[in-house]
Structure formats: structure tokens, C-alpha cells
Amino acid sequence: MAKQLKIALVGYGKMGKLIEQIALKRGHSIVARIDADSSGADWEQAEKADVAIEFTMPKAAVANIKKCFDLDVPVVVGTTGWYDHMAEIRTLCLSGNKALLTATNFSIGVNLFFHINKILAQAMENLPEYDVEVEEIHHTQKLDAPSGTAITIAEGIMAGLSRKSGWVLRENAKQGTDELVITAKRVDDVPGTHKVTYSSEIDDIEIKHTAHSRSGFAVGAIVAAEWLHGKKGCYTMNDLIGF
Numbered sequence: 001m002a003k004q005l006k007i008a009l010v011g012y013g014k015m016g017k018l019i020e021q022i023a024l025k026r027g028h029s030i031v032a033r034i035d036a037d038s039s040g041a042d043w044e045q046a047e048k049a050d051v052a053i054e055f056t057m058p059k060a061a062v063a064n065i066k067k068c069f070d071l072d073v074p075v076v077v078g079t080t081g082w083y084d085h086m087a088e089i090r091t092l093c094l095s096g097n098k099a100l101l102t103a104t105n106f107s108i109g110v111n112l113f114f115h116i117n118k119i120l121a122q123a124m125e126n127l128p129e130y131d132v133e134v135e136e137i138h139h140t141q142k143l144d145a146p147s148g149t150a151i152t153i154a155e156g157i158m159a160g161l162s163r164k165s166g167w168v169l170r171e172n173a174k175q176g177t178d179e180l181v182i183t184a185k186r187v188d189d190v191p192g193t194h195k196v197t198y199s200s201e202i203d204d205i206e207i208k209h210t211a212h213s214r215s216g217f218a219v220g221a222i223v224a225a226e227w228l229h230g231k232k233g234c235y236t237m238n239d240l241i242g243f
């Protein structure tokens, strides 16, 4: 059984609240709940934590990660849409001997999907009659588009398929380029749906992941916190799952 952890929740929205419920059921305790209107006193509570779990907003994540580094609290980050700063954060993490785990998606099922997606892309390398597209659907409050998960899927495809050199949102796509088109749809209450379609004149091949709720993300983030505790360095879910 995993050690019982003192957890600081950074971001107390839909994900923060769900993580709290599941963490308590797993025997962990919550020592701080930090949200947009929190004060320095709340961050002082976070200093007591074994690990912080950050689910906030793209524009808030970088400052929150740096704050956790300053407090020397390992941090699991679920927020997406801030990865332009990843190189800077990785450098800070490694040079300061801190601990960070990021994932565009914490659900085990999606991480399996990432794995299958990479294998499928490799198999398609020598079948140029197939074109490929990615589609993601999320709830209307999601701020970033495409989703971080869709970007990870696109990167997995491009790693195996040399005829795709970059990705582009459908609304910016131009005819006749080698860019991988991602369609991002926003529909009320959808926790997260991702689909990869290979199309030829003869047939289509689709792989699809549909999240039925946010629970898979929350459980995965807590498992990641349990795994990260006691480690130093920069990790992703790949390090935890071992694909």
C-alpha cells in the first residue's frame, strides 16, 4: 500500500475537488487548498505537504510550479496549455534538484491509447495511401485548443509517420501541406474524447478514447503523486507506466 501522503491541492476547481475526494478515500490527507484568491498563508500550509497536485489554468501553472520548487515540494501538474515554458521549467527542476511530473492526460486508458497510436503510426509509415487526422472534443470551459492530449497524440503520430512534419488546427489548415490536421470541438459537459482516423479511398481505420467522467484523470494524478514522492527529477506518465 502507498504511503499516506500530505497533499497540497493547487487549484480547487472541478479537478482539485475530485482529487480531494479520491485522495481521502485512499488514506491521504489534504494540508492545503490553494485557489485563485488564496493568500500567502495558504502557501505556508503547502510547505508542509509531501507533494502538491496542480490543476489550475494555463496562465497560472508556471508561477505555481515555481512556487512549489521554491518550497521544495514535489509537484504533479495536470494543467495543460503552458508547455511553451517547458524547457525553462525542466532546467529549473533539474538544476535545483526538484521533483516534477507532468502529463497531458493522467488516465491510464489514454496512456494506453498513446501507446497504440504510436504503434499504428509506425505501421502506416509505408502505406502512403492513408491520410490521418486527429479530433478532440471537450467541455466548453476548456481554455486551450487543441487539448494537450491531442498534441501528445499528434507527436506520437509524427514520431512514426515521416509524411507529417507538424500539426495545425483545422481552421488554420492549408491545402497540400504535410501538416497533421487537428479538429478541436467544444461541446457541453464532454470530459474528453480523442479520435485518430486514417482514411484511404478504400477504407477508414479509427481508434478512439472516450472518457466517461473525470475520475480517471483524478485517480491517475494521485497515483502519480504517490509515485513521485521521494524522487527528484522531471518525469511524465511514461516513466510511471513504463511504455
Ligand SMILES: NC(=O)c1ccc[n+]([C@@H]2O[C@H](COP(=O)([O-])OP(=O)(O)OC[C@H]3O[C@@H](n4cnc5c(N)ncnc54)[C@H](O)[C@@H]3O)[C@@H](O)[C@H]2O)c1
Pocket: 010, 011, 012, 013, 014, 015, 016, 034, 035, 036, 037, 055, 056, 057, 058, 060, 064, 077, 078, 079, 080, 081, 103, 104, 105, 106, 107, 141, 142, 143, 214, 217
Ligand atoms: N492532465 C489531465 O489529465 C487533465 C485532466 C483534466 C483537466 N486538465 C486540465 O487541468 C486544468 C484544470 O481543470 P479543471 O477542470 O479543474 O478546471 P476548473 O476551471 O474547474 O478549475 C481551475 C481552478 O484553478 C483556479 N485557479 C486559477 N488561477 C489560479 C492560481 N493562480 N492559483 C491557484 N488556483 C488558480 C480557479 O479558480 C479554478 O478553481 C485545465 O488546464 C484542464 O485542461 C488536465
